[in-house]
Amino acid sequence: MRHIPPLTAHLMGVDTHEEPIIFMRSDCAICRAEGFSANTRLQVQAKEHSLIATLNIVSNELLAEGTIGFSDSAWEFLQLREEQPVHVRHAPLVRSLSALRKKIYGHELNPLEIKTIVHDISRRLYSDIEIASFLTASAAGHLSSVEVTALTRAMVSSGNQLHWSGAERVxxxxxxxxxxxxxxxxxxxxxxxxxxxxxxxxxxxxxxxxxxxxxxxxxxxxxxxxxxxxxxxxxxxxxxxxxxxxxGLSPVDDLLIRIERALDLxxxxxxxxxxxxxxxxxxxxxxxxxxxxxxxxxxxxxxxxxxxxxxxxxxxxxxxxxxxxxxxxxxxxxxxxxxxxxxxxxxxxxxxxxxxxxxxxxxxxxxxxxxxxxxxxxxxxxxxxxxxxxxxxxxxxxxxxxxxxxxQGGLKTLQEAPHHCRLRAQRTGKLLGMDNRRLAQLAKLAGAPSSPLAGLRLHIKVGNSVIPGQPLATLYADTPGELAYARDYYHQNRDLFDIGPQP
Structure with a gap:
């Protein structure tokens, strides 16, 4: 394989969460010589550390000539420093992708196939799209108990394990x-x-x-x-x-959860x-x-x-x-x-x-x-x-x-949310039920959990009587915009509180 001259590393200051992204100039000679284009999967080598990342092409003003940019997660994983020499080449074949395709077509995977998939995910060899494919195929294909056991073992092996000496039961x-x-x-x-x-x-x-x-x-x-x-x-x-x-306990699980959160899966x-x-x-x-x-x-x-x-x-x-x-x-x-x-x-x-x-x-x-x-x-x-x-x-x-x-560091004092409003009943009746999913959505639209002060405080429970104007809940948010956004959702979904006639 032909030697590719090194570029020098530069931290772009772009948070892509756990998805490793690299950035190269549109006039980069290496891109032209090797046929790299946007979304190409490349292997990046920095001393003893190696990573497969997705390439983004940027305008020449964003990067100095001869440099390669890194997202925060890629930089941290490779343990880079500014201007460190970096080598790039086409990503090698990820062999476990054949097992992934097998699962996509509805076939059961054996323990070794699951172990190789988890191992490759832990080494950051899978893109977010490929991880999403594995999760979706597993959900649609209903993992068997044998597959789930193999997946559990492989995920345990992917990270640190604690052992408590002298404790038989934990x-x-x-x-x-x-x-x-x-x-x-x-x-x-x-x-x-x-x-x-x-x-x-x-x-x-x-x-x-x-x-x-x-x-x-x-x-x-x-x-x-x-x-x-x-x-x-x-x-x-x-x-x-x-x-x-x-x-670092089952770190592959954290990578999977990140994609599950995006898929709401x-x-x-x-x-x-x-x-x-x-x-x-x-x-x-x-x-x-x-x-x-x-x-x-x-x-x-x-x-x-x-x-x-x-x-x-x-x-x-x-x-x-x-x-x-x-x-x-x-x-x-x-x-x-x-x-x-x-x-x-x-x-x-x-x-x-x-x-x-x-x-x-x-x-x-x-x-x-x-x-x-x-x-x-x-x-x-x-x-x-x-x-x-x-x-x-x-x-x-x-x-x-x-x-x-x-x-763990001391007990903190709880802070107050800067913005709130009351959500009130419109008619007399009795609370017959509440929609858990839409209540959760209401709190998330207010900013929770990213904004920890955001959320709801309920004032009634199922079985309570209500009258017009009575507060059903107080809505909390960090900003007026988030508060208004969540309040509008409530006004369109008042029936998440099921208020029926008194018996």
């Missing part, structure tokens, strides 16, 4: 989502770890919701911990409430592999899965929940995990807050046993914590529930939460 908890305000995790972890369970909890940021646990916890403490910091926190307190991105097979790979990588072997079911939740029926629970159990058994799935009520939003800041307020009010704490969030958290305690002790749920309640009501859970936050 616990974790996950909710599959689809229910706004269901921020039970910080409360459950505080109760269960106060009871002596080890729980190295790492959470993803929101995929399709207005807040994930990591988004909410970031309002309360530092969550972007290094691997060493996470281990220190768990050693100090027996638990943590961290974001998973910085720790969360298929069962990918969901199971995503959840269990993070738990296994964190060293957990006893896992509780919360599965809310409701007409506008992610799971619409008990039958659908049982099918997903069956897949979870099959993969967990193959991975040597103890797993319990619990089906919970997903008919309406939990708590009063929707969005990172508002959900953080609910978490604090429950942990502090405040009079204004939402009863449904407290009771749901106690039920889940009791399930975790039951898994640990082998006792019945009826026996474990009073123990969980005592830990919460006595203040032990609040003390433990403060210890965790202190170890």
């Amino acid at each position: 616990f974790d908890k996950h909710c599959i989502g689809g229910l706004p305000g269901n921020r039970t995790t910080p409360i459950v972890i505080s109760i269960a770890s106060a009871a002596g369970l080890m729980i190295p909890k790492t959470s993803s940021r929101a995929i399709t919701s207005p807040a994930g646990t990591a988004d909410t916890m970031e309002e309360l403490t530092e969550v972007d911990l290094s691997l060493e910091q996470l281990q220190d926190v768990v050693e100090q307190t027996g638990a943590c409430l961290a974001a998973g991105g910085e720790v 969360d298929s069962p097979g990918q969901l199971v592999a995503s959840v269990l790979s993070k738990k296994v990588a964190a060293g957990s072997n006893h896992i509780l899965i919360d599965m809310p079911v409701g007409p506008t939740a992610k799971l619409r029926s008990v039958e659908e929940a049982n099918e997903l629970a069956g897949l979870f159990r099959q993969v967990a058994k193959a991975m040597g995990l103890q797993l319990r799935c619990v089906i919970t009520d997903g008919t309406q939003a939990i708590g009063y807050g929707i969005g990172p800041n508002q959900e953080a307020r609910d978490v604090l009010s429950v942990l502090r046993n405040s009079p204004e704490a939402p009863p449904d969030l407290a009771e749901r958290s106690l039920f889940l914590a009791a399930n975790m305690l039951s898994m640990a002790s082998g006792e019945t749920l009826d026996a474990a529930l009073p123990k969980a309640r005592e830990i919460l009501l006595s203040g032990q859970a609040w003390q433990q939460f403060q210890r965790i936050c202190s170890a």
Whole structure:
């Protein structure tokens, strides 16, 4: 292969998220000699680091002659410095793409094929389009339990793995989502770890919701911990409430989630592999899965929940995990807050046993914590529930939460959103139901979770009576434009609050 002379690196200051992009001048002699054109996939070599990136052609004014520009993610991955020599050439054949095409045509993949796909994604050999193709084909083709198990193993192997010496049983908890305000995790972890369970909890940021646990916890403490910091926190307190991105546990999952978020896609097979790979990588072997079911939740029926629970159990058994799935009520939003800041307020009010704490969030958290305690002790749920309640009501859970936050960098003071407005009822009646999906969309249009202060605070629950002009919720936003945008959506979707006649 003919030697290609090096260009010198330049950071363009362009955030393309995780998609590696390089930039070359339209008059670049190397482009002409090698036949490079816009959207060509190129291999970039910088010392011992190598990356496949997509080429963008820019006007000559944007780059000095003899330089090659890099997006932020490509620059970071290659660990470049300004004016460092860089070699480029046509990308080599990515052999796992043949397995991808096999899946696109609806065929089942064997473990080796899945392993090579995950390996190539982790090495940044796949473009966003190719990752999207894999996710879409997997969702449309319904991954088998064998494929999901292989995907889970491959994703675990793609990154760091934690091992907790002397701890035979390590616990974790996950909710599959689809229910706004269901921020039970910080409360459950505080109760269960106060009871002596080890729980190295790492959470993803929101995929399709207005807040994930990591988004909410970031309002309360530092969550972007290094691997060493996470281990220190768990050693100090027996638990943590961290974001998973910085720790490098199942990093391929983070690459997939980025594309799933753009596609608004969360298929069962990918969901199971995503959840269990993070738990296994964190060293957990006893896992509780919360599965809310409701007409506008992610799971619409008990039958659908049982099918997903069956897949979870099959993969967990193959991975040597103890797993319990619990089906919970997903008919309406939990708590009063929707969005990172508002959900953080609910978490604090429950942990502090405040009079204004939402009863449904407290009771749901106690039920889940009791399930975790039951898994640990082998006792019945009826026996474990009073123990969980005592830990919460006595203040032990609040003390433990403060210890965790202190170890992670300190408990923050919650800020107030600069703009808000009330959403009011137009007629007399009774709240018969609320549309979880459109409530989540309303909060996202206000700016959540990108703007953590944005979101909603509900003022009524299903079964409450309303009169004209009564506030149904308060809408929060960072800017007047976002507030107006979300308010207009509400005015076009007032029926997301189903108000019917009084019986």
